[in-house]
Amino acid sequence: MAELENAGQHRYRRHVRISTTYIVMLSLAVGVLVLALSIGRFPISPAELMSLVSAKLFGGSANAPENADIVLFNIRGPRIVAAFIVGGALAAAGAAYQNLFRNPLVSPDILGVSSGAALGAVLGIFLGLPIIAIQGMAFVGGLTAVATIYLIGDRIRGHDPVLTLVLAGIVVGSLLGSGIALTKYLADPYNQLPAITYWLLGSFASISKSDLAVAMPIMLASLLPLVLLRWRINLLALPDDDARALGLNVGRLRLVVIVAATLMTAAAVSICGIIGWVGLVVPHAVRLLVGAEFSRLLPLAVLVGGTFMVAVDTIGRSVAQIEIPPGVLTAAIGTPVFIWLMAATFRRQT
Amino acid sequence: MVRCIYTLFAFFVVSTSSLAQTTLFIDDAGRSVMLPGKIDRIYAAGPPASVLIMAIAPEKLLGWTRGIRPNEAAFMPSKLAQLPELGRLTGRGNTANVEIVLKAKPDIIIDIGSVNANFASLADRVTQETKIPYVLLDGRLDTLPQQIEKLARVLGESKRARPLLDYVNASFTELKSRIAVIPGANRPEVFYARGPSGLTTGLTGSINVEMLEFLGARNVASAPGAPGVGNLAQVGFEQVVLWNPPTIITNDPVFYREVWTRAEWQPIRAVRNKRVFLSPNLPFGWFDFPPGANRLIGLKWLANILYPDTFKYDLGKEVAIVYGLLYQQAPTPEQIAKLLAEPGVMPK
Amino acid sequence: MTQARPLGPLTALSAQALAIGYPRRILAADITFAVHHGDALAVLGPNGSGKTTLFRTLLGLLPSRAGCVTLGSQSLSNMLPPDIARQIAYVPQSTAGFFNFSVLEVVEMARAPHLAWFASPGPHDRDVAMRALTTLNLAAFAGRDFAELSGGERQLVMIARALASEAKILLLDEPASNLDFGNRLMVFDALLRLKHDGMTIIFTTHDPSHAFHLCNGANDRTMTISRAGEVTIGSTATVLTKPALAALYGVDERAVPDYAG
Numbered sequence: 001m002a003e004l005e006n007a008g009q010h011r012y013r014r015h016v017r018i019s020t021t022y023i024v025m026l027s028l029a030v031g032v033l034v035l036a037l038s039i040g041r042f043p044i045s046p047a048e049l050m051s052l053v054s055a056k057l058f059g060g061s062a063n064a065p066e067n068a069d070i071v072l073f074n075i076r077g078p079r080i081v082a083a084f085i086v087g088g089a090l091a092a093a094g095a096a097y098q099n100l101f102r103n104p105l106v107s108p109d110i111l112g113v114s115s116g117a118a119l120g121a122v123l124g125i126f127l128g129l130p131i132i133a134i135q136g137m138a139f140v141g142g143l144t145a146v147a148t149i150y151l152i153g154d155r156i157r158g159h160d161p162v163l164t165l166v167l168a169g170i171v172v173g174s175l176l177g178s179g180i181a182l183t184k185y186l187a188d189p190y191n192q193l194p195a196i197t198y199w200l201l202g203s204f205a206s207i208s209k210s211d212l213a214v215a216m217p218i219m220l221a222s223l224l225p226l227v228l229l230r231w232r233i234n235l236l237a238l239p240d241d242d243a244r245a246l247g248l249n250v251g252r253l254r255l256v257v258i259v260a261a262t263l264m265t266a267a268a269v270s271i272c273g274i275i276g277w278v279g280l281v282v283p284h285a286v287r288l289l290v291g292a293e294f295s296r297l298l299p300l301a302v303l304v305g306g307t308f309m310v311a312v313d314t315i316g317r318s319v320a321q322i323e324i325p326p327g328v329l330t331a332a333i334g335t336p337v338f339i340w341l342m343a344a345t346f347r348r349q350t
Numbered sequence: 351m352v353r354c355i356y357t358l359f360a361f362f363v364v365s366t367s368s369l370a371q372t373t374l375f376i377d378d379a380g381r382s383v384m385l386p387g388k389i390d391r392i393y394a395a396g397p398p399a400s401v402l403i404m405a406i407a408p409e410k411l412l413g414w415t416r417g418i419r420p421n422e423a424a425f426m427p428s429k430l431a432q433l434p435e436l437g438r439l440t441g442r443g444n445t446a447n448v449e450i451v452l453k454a455k456p457d458i459i460i461d462i463g464s465v466n467a468n469f470a471s472l473a474d475r476v477t478q479e480t481k482i483p484y485v486l487l488d489g490r491l492d493t494l495p496q497q498i499e500k501l502a503r504v505l506g507e508s509k510r511a512r513p514l515l516d517y518v519n520a521s522f523t524e525l526k527s528r529i530a531v532i533p534g535a536n537r538p539e540v541f542y543a544r545g546p547s548g549l550t551t552g553l554t555g556s557i558n559v560e561m562l563e564f565l566g567a568r569n570v571a572s573a574p575g576a577p578g579v580g581n582l583a584q585v586g587f588e589q590v591v592l593w594n595p596p597t598i599i600t601n602d603p604v605f606y607r608e609v610w611t612r613a614e615w616q617p618i619r620a621v622r623n624k625r626v627f628l629s630p631n632l633p634f635g636w637f638d639f640p641p642g643a644n645r646l647i648g649l650k651w652l653a654n655i656l657y658p659d660t661f662k663y664d665l666g667k668e669v670a671i672v673y674g675l676l677y678q679q680a681p682t683p684e685q686i687a688k689l690l691a692e693p694g695v696m697p698k
Numbered sequence: 699m700t701q702a703r704p705l706g707p708l709t710a711l712s713a714q715a716l717a718i719g720y721p722r723r724i725l726a727a728d729i730t731f732a733v734h735h736g737d738a739l740a741v742l743g744p745n746g747s748g749k750t751t752l753f754r755t756l757l758g759l760l761p762s763r764a765g766c767v768t769l770g771s772q773s774l775s776n777m778l779p780p781d782i783a784r785q786i787a788y789v790p791q792s793t794a795g796f797f798n799f800s801v802l803e804v805v806e807m808a809r810a811p812h813l814a815w816f817a818s819p820g821p822h823d824r825d826v827a828m829r830a831l832t833t834l835n836l837a838a839f840a841g842r843d844f845a846e847l848s849g850g851e852r853q854l855v856m857i858a859r860a861l862a863s864e865a866k867i868l869l870l871d872e873p874a875s876n877l878d879f880g881n882r883l884m885v886f887d888a889l890l891r892l893k894h895d896g897m898t899i900i901f902t903t904h905d906p907s908h909a910f911h912l913c914n915g916a917n918d919r920t921m922t923i924s925r926a927g928e929v930t931i932g933s934t935a936t937v938l939t940k941p942a943l944a945a946l947y948g949v950d951e952r953a954v955p956d957y958a959g
Contacts, residue, residue, distance in 0.1 A: 011840060011841030014800070014841050040588045041586065041588040041589040041592050042588045042589075042591055042592045066617075067591055067594075067617040070591070070613075070614075070616070070617045071587075071588055071591055071617075074613050074614055075586075075587040075588055075591065075614050076588060079586075079587075099797075102797075104797070125546065128546075128603070128604060129604070130546070130604050130607070130608065131546050131547060131604065131608060134546065188416075190638070190639030190640060190641075191544075191545075191601065191602070191639060194544070194545065194550060194582050195544070195545040195546060195550065198545065198550055198584055203584060205547075205549050205584055205585070205586040205587065206547040206549050206587075208612060208613065208614055209613060210612075210613075228815075228816040229815070229816065230818070231813075231817070231818040231819065232810070232815070234799070234803070234807060235807055235810060237797055237799075238807070239790065241754065241759055241788070241790065242788065242790055244757075244759050244779060245757050245759065245783060245787070245788035246783050246788075246807065246808060246810045246811060246863070247778075247779040247780030247781075247782065247783030247784070247810055247811035248779070248810055249779065287797065287798065291797075291798050291799065291800065291803075292797030292798050292799050293799060293800075293803050295818055317586045317588065321571065321583075321585065321589055322553075322571075322583035322584060322585055322589075323583070323584045323585060323586050325584075
């Protein structure tokens with residue numbers, strides 16, 4: 001009897017910890033978003049911010065300096081939205097892939113989507129194409145890379161289909177990497193090469209409303225399958241035979257997850273370049289907090305990933321005249337936080 | 351008597367050295383270079399060196415680091431345009447492909463650009479491996495007269511370089527003296543937009559915005575010493591709106607096309623007043639790259655744009671003169687007209 | 699030596715002239731047997747003889763090379779995987795490397811064949827899972843991290859998971875091979891109880907004593923598969939004689955202990 005009581009207490013404590021995490025993260029997200037709206041190189045005071053927002057919602061003129069409305073609604077606003085969605089998408093894709101590959105050390109890039117997108121964009125810059133073409137080539141490049149890797153993995157049906165995918169991803173990814181290196185070598189060192197370097201560093205600086213109008217629907221649409229299948233995705237963590245014995249069509253579910261994760265990652269990379277770390281570490285951190293169960297993990301990963309990215313981008317675009325690449329900040333800020341989280345979790349477990 | 355012997359001895363040494371036909375030259379990196387008596391084959395280690403050698407001793411140029419494209423070839427004699435593409439000498443990470451040099455068999459290697467210890471040691475290494483003398487000259491814009499003079503001396507072409515040197519000296523003097531009297535408050539602010547998104551810029555003090563500083567303009571991106579890719583840095587839209595530059599210069603045609611339609615750029619003064627300018631780049635760029643003597647015409651072009659009340663150069667005439675001096679071929683009136691008629695070159 | 703049982707409404711699982719193996723390699727052929735509800739069937743054989751292949755074929759994970767398998771009254775080849783999963787549950791050998799799922803979450807995974815594509819387990823599914831855990835005295839572990847459990851406890855959770863699918867046939871692949879003595883007793887005790895409650899138990903083992911322990915009823919059977927692919931099915935005592943075991947595992951007859959005593 002006492003055993004059952006103990007168990008009940010254990011479950012209750014776990015339940016409380018999970019709910020608390022949700023509430024804390026939700027409030028943090030709201031706080032960060034509001035803060036992000038009020039911070040930037042262009043000074044907008046909280047009063048001016050309120051005035052601008054109410055003027056937008058209810059009409060009338062705002063009590064704010066000239067150009068403040070363009071800055072808020074055409075520059076800062078879209079950028080914050082983009083950062084949130086990209087952060088959330090990368091975290092979601094990372095969480096799904098970690099489940100699919102049964103490995104917490106997996107990031108959304110494992111199937112080459114970032115390398116493919118990078119090659120596409122780098123070629124676009126090399127050929128002097130307009131911005132929308134560069135983004136389009138990045139998107140197509142990402143999809144093509146993953147499709148190629150998936151087909152290779154599918155043809156070479158080894159004992160372990162997951163391992164085959166990973167190996168194909170590594171090999172094709174390095175081939176794409178050498179393509180990028182070759183293009184950099186051939187590029188005009190004065191003009192194209194810096195542009196390529198900056199694109200590869202990743203940045204939200206050049207996000208515009210029109211970029212968002214195309215990328216956001218794609219990312220949301222590709223998030224939908226993951227949301228609908230969130231409980232079934234748990235089963236991918238089982239060995240293939242186990243999952244199939246439970247009646248699951250493993251190959252088909254795996255394909256759906258790969259397609260969804262690839263679409264959202266390719267869309268993200270095409271508008272902001274390569275930003276690493278979030279897709280790898282955020283799902284891991286959230287898993288430490290609330291466990292691996294995917295229907296619980298997914299929404300929280302999206303929330304944490306999006307909030308973290310907005311926070312990082314806000315810092316990167318405000319502390320100096322020049323921008324600090326988000327890839328640098330995600331690692332710099334995230335690493336100590338993650339180490340603290342690991343320590344706290346392992347202390348709890350022992 | 352002893353004095354007599356010493357004098358005889360010194361005379362003997364001097365005359366033998368001139369018989370051996372080498373001269374000692376101290377280049378801009380402080381390196382002592384033994385120049386050969388006769389220089390007929392010159393390897394230019396980069397575009398700035400190529401441009402200047404083309405101007406002073408074109409028949410001795412062995413080739414280009416990057417081949418001449420057809421639209422660039424239209425502005426120079428075909429013999430020059432068809433010179434082979436030899437490839438870069440210094441690659442990324444300070445590697446020098448000495449095979450390229452050995453294949454070309456030059457009498458001397460000329461490099462105009464940065465003269466810091468890194469490049470100096472690279473030059474030393476190349477000389478060590480190939481036994482070919484390597485001269486490094488400072489490529490900064492305001493040392494252009496010195497570059498011409500020194501290079502002419504090294505190549506023994508001081509007479510041929512005279513017209514170019516005179517023109518450069520005269521232009522520099524005119525530009526500097528007339529700008530010096532313009533009060534600080536009237537110095538124009540400029541934003542240099544790079545890359546297709548226009549959000550990369552050159553920080554104050556970097557080689558990319560030398561021309562702005564030469565002309566006394568204020569680069570809005572004045573964060574000196576800030577980290578960036580070779581003193582380039584990325585900025586966000588908000589920062590550009592905050593600066594609200596009255597003039598924007600770019601050499602990216604993609605950016606120039608898109609700046610008029612992208613919503614984020616519309617609040618900027620330069621866009622509203624149609625003061626966004628696209629630097630011509632045939633046969634070589636007029637602003638920023640390559641960072642060589644080709645920028646000479648760019649100075650006059652930019653002076654017209656930045657100080658319309660002070661400078662009213664007849665660009666058609668100036669282009670004809672400068673191109674003739676630098677590229678050994680006076681452009682036809684049609685070529686000049688086409689160059690100046692490109693969108694973004696002339697103020698509206 | 700085959701003793702065919704008459705097929706009837708009580709038949710849970712049967713095979714007729716079944717050949718198992720891979721496209722280029724048949725491991726064993728002409729396997730015919732019938733298992734009724736509440737029976738137990740033990741499968742013994744040296745490594746590589748095809749025990750796991752047999753299981754995978756019976757679960758529908760591997761196509762049969764000849765013959766057919768019947769589940770209840772339906773032919774296996776006509777059934778969809780979720781239908782198969784509702785009738786026959788698989789308890790795998792190794793239980794390594796889960797992420798930090800809770801025990802309850804692991805057991806709930808077995809509800810998959812009962813749930814629609816986009817559905818998540820509801821209160822009813824949770825009840826079924828908890829009941830499965832309670833049956834095996836594991837209710838106290840429900841909220842614990844699966845990875846923190848001992849080997850024996852994890853194996854029991856796997857059995858609970860199989861129960862949660864509400865299948866009536868359990869297929870266990872070497873259910874006690876990596877366990878210590880105490881855990882082994884725990885597992886086989888649980889299996890005996892389940893068998894008395896009417897579950898059909900089919901399992902592989904390397905230990906003849908397990909077969910004697912679990913398959914000692916009049917209707918229980920033991921099957922051996924030799925390395926050459928010979929299949930023998932019969933009552934445990936008749937099949938697992940000393941000479942038979944010696945031949946099966948390639949050991950001296952005198953070294954084989956006396957199990958039947």
